[in-house]
Amino acid sequence: MTDYDVLRVFCGPNGGYGNELGVVREGSVLPERADRQELARKLGFSETVFVDDPERGVIDIYTPTLRLPFAGYPCVGAAWLLDVPELVTPAGIVGARQDGEFSWIEARAEWAPPRVLRQYATAAEVEALDVPGPGEWIYAWAWEDEAAGRVRARAFPGRDDGIEEDEATGAAALLLTHRLGRALNIIQGRGSQLLTAPQPHGWIEVGGRVRLER
Known part of the structure; x- marks a missing residue:
């Protein structure tokens, strides 16, 4: 099985709850979309992120059944894990910042x-x-x-x-x-x-x- 981290994103004030997110830090181990989709299906998280360039923040997001150009909680989780000022997604450049206990992204509703x-x-x-x-x-x-x-x-x-x-x-x-x-x-x-x-x-x-x- 490919190595991956599990994050919990949007936790409550006591650190509980939140949504589990799978993150494959070495996206190069699964370069093909079909293989990424299959792993996302096996893992079963609402979304799984593949990191293609950790320094530039290039990420690729999948649900168990489809690839997404953008998704909110995967971007918040990836921004926290990679600690970068922006993420590169197929939808566009997502701003990112850390503020105390909160990880923030900036995106567009469309x-x-x-x-x-x-x-x-x-x-x-x-x-x-x-x-x-x-x-x-x-x-x-x-x-x-x-x-x-x-x-x-x-x-x-x-x-x-x-x-x-x-x-x-x-x-x-x-x-x-x-x-x-x-x-x-x-x-x-x-x-x-x-x-x-x-x-x-x-x-x-x-x-x-x-x-x-x-």
């Missing part, structure tokens, strides 16, 4: 895959939702405290690859921030935390805590 952003009246309604079957990729959310920008969210990929709920989803947070036009403090899934902040000229920052699992 890079994110389509998501259905479905608002509910209360956080309790979001927490009570059953996992839907395969279909649309749904980001269910509600205000916990609108004045403070606090959001409760859950993500349902609607895929048939065994991932019924995504614990922490940077791309969806990017889209929600773009729609609302304001900074957000999102608690997603069981307790993951994502922070966002609109920037000039259509850029949006997404940040969170990252831990090395193994």
Whole structure:
């Protein structure tokens, strides 16, 4: 089996929760897309990152079933692991910075895959939702405290690859921030935390805590 690291991205304040991310630091060992896709399928993470140039921050991102030009939590995790000022993805150049316990990326909403952003009246309604079957990729959310920008969210990929709920989803947070036009403090899934902040000229920052699992 190819060597890889496991990170936990968008952890809660106590270091728990977050979404597991596989990172193959030596992407050159699997240069072919088909081989990368097969490894991503075997590992079974929501996303797996292959690092093609650690100094320049060139990365390649896969779900268990497809290659992605951009994804939020893989970029936050890779930025933390590589400690570089930017990442090079097929979608474009992703800015990166470290700020205390948080790792941040700067990206554009149009890079994110389509998501259905479905608002509910209360956080309790979001927490009570059953996992839907395969279909649309749904980001269910509600205000916990609108004045403070606090959001409760859950993500349902609607895929048939065994991932019924995504614990922490940077791309969806990017889209929600773009729609609302304001900074957000999102608690997603069981307790993951994502922070966002609109920037000039259509850029949006997404940040969170990252831990090395193994």
